Amino acid sequence: MIKGLVAVFLAAILTENYVLAKFLGICPFLGVSKKLNTAVGMSAAVTFVMVLSTAVTYPIYMYLLVPAGLDYLQTIVFILVIAGLVQLVEIVLKKYIPALYNSLGIYLPLITTNCAVLGVTMLVIEKSGEGYGFGHALINAFGAGIGFLLAMVMFAGVRGRLETADIPKSLKGLPITLVAASLVSLSFLGFAGLVDNMLGLG
């Protein structure tokens, strides 16, 4: 049981990294990764919303939509729940924890349209079944957030180096950033099979 949870957690961070292996959340990955502190702030906010929205959408799907035969409404319901949750979190943080709001607040509105969040909530539904329950779903969401953080932080470091590099004119800006992202994601390919081997599940 514990082994399974650890495997799900590590897989979500390394082998199934949402940004570098699944191509989810590319916009914030490319857009907000230039400075380390904004990269960390954004990732923290994403992790928070991922766990929270999985905690809400999973029960809604399992105990409301499926028994009522409305599972085809998944897309509409999930995006509205995420949009509502983000708004709610923003209001609550602003009122009760202003310090946290000041550090995460500016990133919250960006998250509604972050496909990684909607992606996580839908993928855990897809995976759910025998031996993959609510606990696994939450751990997966948390791991996905940490994986996002890892990718963002690593990439912020790489982009720092690009600042001072001499780059051909046509490649300046986005193209060279994408080539750098290609190399970072290449390094993540090295993790393939790591989790199963480490925990003796393979």
Next chain:
Amino acid sequence: MACKGYLKEVTKGIIKENPVLTLVLGTCPTLAVTTTASNAIGMGLAATIVLIGSNAVVSALRNVIPDKVRIPAYITIIATFVTIVQMIVKAFAPAIDESLGIFLPLIVVNCIILGRAEMFASKNPVVPSMLDGLGMGIGFTAALLLMGSIRELLGAGTWFGMEIIPALNIVIFLLPPGGFFVFGMLIALANKLNGGKTAKNAGGCAACPMKGNCTVLGKGDKLDD
């Protein structure tokens, strides 16, 4: 004259304001589903249908939707069309549904669609909005097809499943790093052909929720919204 104007709405999305290569919107599906040319076409068509439908409805309701709740309203409209397309694809093209997987429902959060609703459909009548959706959809499909063709050809030596160059088998192009690399090279090419104007064409940025923090644009480039 009117006819010419309509044609312009369609053609601008294909080259001058290509959503993928010059506005750099919708990067996630562009990278994820372009491992084969047929996947690219499937994704492009699905997004085009959603774009035309949501642009039409948003435009028809543009005077009814209050300004404050417009984004949630647009998202609901878009999600409705995505659900319809999802059901159609599941029923008639299950193979496409299988290979697009999660990226079919994720059309909901594709910035191209929300971007066009916000930038164009909310300010223009129904017919031009639908044509704008059609043009942007064709542009999106064309860019995806280009990427899908390059990756499939280099990675598997095939095109639409037909064997073209059996000797080519550079698997890395089918993996995530290849996706990033090919996309980077295509944007560099578009930059070169446009004379470096790409990043300054920030029309898509006005609608992007990340414009305040985004650093994709170079330091000298201003957001002209």
